[in-house]
Amino acid sequence: MDLETGTRRCFSCGFEMAEEDAHCPNCLCSLHEETQEEWECGGILQPISLWVKDDGSWEILQKCSLCGELAATPRAPRDNPLKLLQLAARPLADPPFPLERIGEMTRLMGGSGSTEGYYDEP
Ligand SMILES: [Zn+2]
Numbered sequence: 001m002d003l004e005t006g007t008r009r010c011f012s013c014g015f016e017m018a019e020e021d022a023h024c025p026n027c028l029c030s031l032h033e034e035t036q037e038e039w040e041c042g043g044i045l046q047p048i049s050l051w052v053k054d055d056g057s058w059e060i061l062q063k064c065s066l067c068g069e070l071a072a073t074p075r076a077p078r079d080n081p082l083k084l085l086q087l088a089a090r091p092l093a094d095p096p097f098p099l100e101r102i103g104e105m106t107r108l109m110g111g112s113g114s115t116e117g118y119y120d121e122p
């Protein structure tokens, strides 16, 4: 925290954060200030995934680089959309199933968004 200007910089990428930013809008990291045991960790919470809540709002899941604790922070309007997309696309860029099956799976979903039928016998 710079007391003269009131600004603080991201501990991960150096981006100038605003007072109201709960996490860095540029790299989506934040400082792990307090753990569940209420001691100060000081590690960097790095974004690992996105989570869409039932009400449609997005949260960024973070994991501490130091203690490994998981945290969630609500998506903010200033968040870097490219970084959000990168997070959302990461599992798709490295899918845990063979890519050749994607066409088949899309057909099973029938364009209606249904995910039933995957385990049905043909
Ligand atoms: Zn940052």
Ligand SMILES: [Zn+2]
Pocket (backbone or CB within 6 Å): 032, 035, 041, 042, 043, 044, 064, 065, 066, 067, 068, 069
């Ligand atoms: Zn930590």
